[in-house]
Amino acid sequence: MRFWRSTALGVPLAVVLAVAPARAVDVAAFHAAFNSITVSELGHHVDLLADDRFEGREAGSSGGRAAGGYLLQVLEELQLEPAGEGGTYVQSFGAGYRNILGMITGGDPKLRHEVIVIGAHYDHVGRGTARNSFGPTGQIHNGADDNASGTSGVLELVQAFTTLPEPPRRSILFAFWDGEEKGLLGSKHWTSAPTVPLDRIVFAFNADMIGRLQDNRVEVYGSRSAAGLRRLLSQHNAEFRLNLDFKWGVNADSDHYSFFERGIPVLMLHTGLHKDYHRPSDDTERINREGTQSVTQLMFCLAYELAEADAVPAFREDSRLETNVAQSEFERAMAPAPPRLGLSWGTVDAAPGLPITRVAADSPAAQAGLRIGDRVIRFNGCDVTDGAQFQLLVLAAPRATDIVILRPGDPEPQGVAVELRGEPVRVGIAWDEDVAESSVVMLTRVVPGSAADQAGLAPLDRVYAVDGQAFADAREFGQLVTATTQPVELLVERHGVLQTRTILPLAEAGCQRLVSDTPPPEDGTAPTQVR
Numbered sequence: 259m260r261f262w263r264s265t266a267l268g269v270p271l272a273v274v275l276a277v278a279p280a281r282a283v284d285v286a287a288f289h290a291a292f293n294s295i296t297v298s299e300l301g302h303h304v305d306l307l308a309d310d311r312f313e314g315r316e317a318g319s320s321g322g323r324a325a326g327g328y329l330l331q332v333l334e335e336l337q338l339e340p341a342g343e344g345g346t347y348v349q350s351f352g353a354g355y356r357n358i359l360g361m362i363t364g365g366d367p368k369l370r371h372e373v374i375v376i377g378a379h380y381d382h383v384g385r386g387t388a389r390n391s392f393g394p395t396g397q398i399h400n401g402a403d404d405n406a407s408g409t410s411g412v413l414e415l416v417q418a419f420t421t422l423p424e425p426p427r428r429s430i431l432f433a434f435w436d437g438e439e440k441g442l443l444g445s446k447h448w449t450s451a452p453t454v455p456l457d458r459i460v461f462a463f464n465a466d467m468i469g470r471l472q473d474n475r476v477e478v479y480g481s482r483s484a485a486g487l488r489r490l491l492s493q494h495n496a497e498f499r500l501n502l503d504f505k506w507g508v509n510a511d512s513d514h515y516s517f518f519e520r521g522i523p524v525l526m527l528h529t530g531l532h533k534d535y536h537r538p539s540d541d542t543e544r545i546n547r548e549g550t551q552s553v554t555q556l557m558f559c560l561a562y563e564l565a566e567a568d569a570v571p572a573f574r575e576d577s578r579l580e581t582n583v584a585q586s587e588f589e590r591a592m593a594p595a596p597p598r599l600g601l602s603w604g605t606v607d608a609a610p611g612l613p614i615t616r617v618a619a620d621s622p623a624a625q626a627g628l629r630i631g632d633r634v635i636r637f638n639g640c641d642v643t644d645g646a647q648f649q650l651l652v653l654a655a656p657r658a659t660d661i662v663i664l665r666p667g668d669p670e671p672q673g674v675a676v677e678l679r680g681e682p683v684r685v686g687i688a689w690d691e692d693v694a695e696s697s698v699v700m701l702t703r704v705v706p707g708s709a710a711d712q713a714g715l716a717p718l719d720r721v722y723a724v725d726g727q728a729f730a731d732a733r734e735f736g737q738l739v740t741a742t743t744q745p746v747e748l749l750v751e752r753h754g755v756l757q758t759r760t761i762l763p764l765a766e767a768g769c770q771r772l773v774s775d776t777p778p779p780e781d782g783t784a785p786t787q788v789r
Contacts, residue, residue: 259404259438259466259512259528259535284423288562291421295414295554297547303410304469304550307380308402308542315401316384317437317444318354325380326356329434332413333360336420341431341453351437351447355381358434359453362419364565366427373429373454374565375462376415376557377445378408379438379513383536390439390536397538402545404535407469409434411554418558426565428460435513445516456520460570463561464514464526467535471549475501477528478754480508482580482694484523484571489695489722491525492751494559498552502754506585508577521573525560527553574694591717592688592703598678599623599652603634603645611635611642611664626676628663635671636662640769649707650764653683684763685739685746686710689721691732698722699735709763715750722756723749 306328313321330347338360342348349357358380364370382401383390391399400406416432419425431454437443449456461484468476481487481504488504495502508515514524529549534540564570600621603612611633617623634642638655642648657678664671686708689699701719704710722728724738725747739746739761746761764770 259531287421287423291418291562292555292558294418294421295551295558297551299417300410300414300550300554301542301545301547303413304402304406304545304547305542307406307409308400308540310398310400312400314384314386314399315380315382315406317381317440318352319384321384322381322436323354323356326358326434326436329358329380329409329413333358333416333432336416338416338420338432339363343453349448349451349453351451352443355436355443355447357436357444357448359448360416360432361454362425362430362432364427364429365425369427370429371458372460372570373431373458374561374570375431375433375459375517376412376465376561377433377435377463377513378412378465379405379435379444380409381436381439381444382406383439386536386538392536394538399536399538400541402542403467403469403529403532403540405438405466406542407467407529407545407550408465411465411468411550411557414554415558415561419561426562427567428565428570429458430561430565431459438513442510442513442516445513449516449520459517459522461564462514462517462522462524463557464512464524465554465557466512466514466526467528467530468553469529469545469547469550470532471500471529471546471553472532473501474499474549475503475530476553476754477503477505477530479505479512479526479528480514480518480524480577482506482574482577483508483518483525484574485694485696486571487523487525488720488754489698489751490560490563491556492754492756494556494563495754496756498556499755500552500556504754505582506577506580507582518577521575523571523573527557529553576693580694588690588692589700589718594703594706596679597621598655598680598683599676600679601628603648606644609633612645612648614663622676622678626661626674628661628674628676629665631666632663633665634661635664646707646712647770649712650709651769652678653686653705653708654764656682683708685761687715687739689732689735692720695720696731697728699729699732709761713748713759713761715748715759715761716752718752720751721748722751 312325315322315325333347340347341359341361347358347360383399386395386399435444508518514526518524600618601614601623602616604615614630614632617628637651638659640651661674661676662671683705686705687701687710688703690702699721701717704715704717729735748759750757750759
């Protein structure tokens with residue numbers, strides 16, 4: 259990855275088949291290609307490219323040329339079609355720099371003219387200077403993560419696609435860029451003097467620093483450069499369950515930017531900066547090889563689907579303006595609404611009802627004269643059986659309601675009128691529509707204690723389907739969620755991981771919650787809160 263000074267540093271084939279494939283997929287062939295991406299081979303490539311013999315692979319150096327020679331050898335062994343200049347794998351430019359390029363021609367006569375680029379830069383910074391290293395300089399910077407890891411991933415993707423008995427419908431250009439560390443020189447040169455006409459390029463992948471997976475987290479750049487990319491990534495992440503951190507901003511800090519600025523949709527996967535970034539300590543023993551395999555296999559699934567699809571989504575011009583600041587504004591959760599009642603309670607015990615443990619000052623509960631030690635027996639005409647049910651009753655009740663309490667020392671329960679704050683809440687969510695994903699809504703509020711909260715939903719969750727049904731926009735989503743009188747099952751994406759959540763609101767005009775055959779999520783029970 260280009261130097262950027264900063265103070266912060268199984269097979270999911272079912273998913274492939276589920277997304278309306280354009281033609282029948284040879285299951286065994288897909289498995290074989292997917293499984294050809296192995297930890298041992300990835301490790302072999304990383305170990306070799308990050309060896310001291312290549313002296314840090316600086317573009318134009320003898321070590322950089324030697325690393326390019328290794329790539330040439332692998333492409334020749336895999337019998338990839340040359341896609342450089344003059345029938346070779348090489349595109350020369352600058353002060354002895356070389357892009358290494360090979361292609362698989364697509365198998366569909368109508369779609370083979372469309373090309374998907376899968377690339378990684380293979381150069382690094384040599385022995386480092388004050389301009390490109392965090393030091394110490396003068397020592398070999400092997401760049402095991404930056405970017406022997408991404409280069410190794412692309413080499414394994416070459417092998418995976420050449421393992422298929424038939425090529426995908428679209429053509430795939432595999433590119434190993436030189437001079438990235440000197441200012442994206444290789445990808446900039448290629449997009450200025452392409453060896454394949456630029457108007458044939460419909461998508462570009464970039465693998466840059468994929469070797470240091472920590473906390474299962476992968477940063478994703480470019481997901482807004484075309485509609486539906488976040489959904490596509492999440493669908494194929496079903497088996498990997500990587501924690502995908504989607505970034506809106508696309509900056510000129512790696513080779514995908516050379517395509518993005520020319521209006522071509524892009525995706526870059528990146529496992530993040532670390533303390534060894536642009537230091538001699540970025541060495542092979544620190545590589546997470548199993549993590550590198552997961553990221554590479556995810557890229558294979560994504561590239562395979564796009565290569566097989568009837569159409570590739572077009573570039574979104576608005577993505578040029580969608581910065582990380584704009585993302586922070588959009589993903590800011592709404593402030594919580596004030597509690598409707600304003601009390602806290604303890605756990606159910608042998609005595610009837612729920613014991614009140616706190617009454618908030620100036621709350622409806624305080625104004626109604628409720629006290630600590632009172633026990634809530636009935637609320638809005640319903641027997642109170644547990645805290646979760648009581649939260650739903652409070653949220654769903656009309657403003658003017660009644661509460662029956664048993665006060666210590668009193669022989670009989672007493673009824674108390676109470677004026678709740680706000681309007682009744684049955685499900686407990688608010689949402690907004692994302693212009694990059696019109697058939698997706700993002701939750702902007704989940705009311706504490708609500709049916710949605712008890713189902714395990716959270717602000718910023720994205721909803722893709724309601725009871726298995728897709729929706730066109732936020733309006734239709736609202737109709738599907740609020741109109742039903744049954745338990746509501748949502749297909750939800752959180753950090754790129756898909757999950758189902760079943761909302762069990764109170765029955766209409768009833769005292770008990772709806773029943774579902776689906777067990778509640780392990781984390782679905784909300785803590786007792788002030789209501």
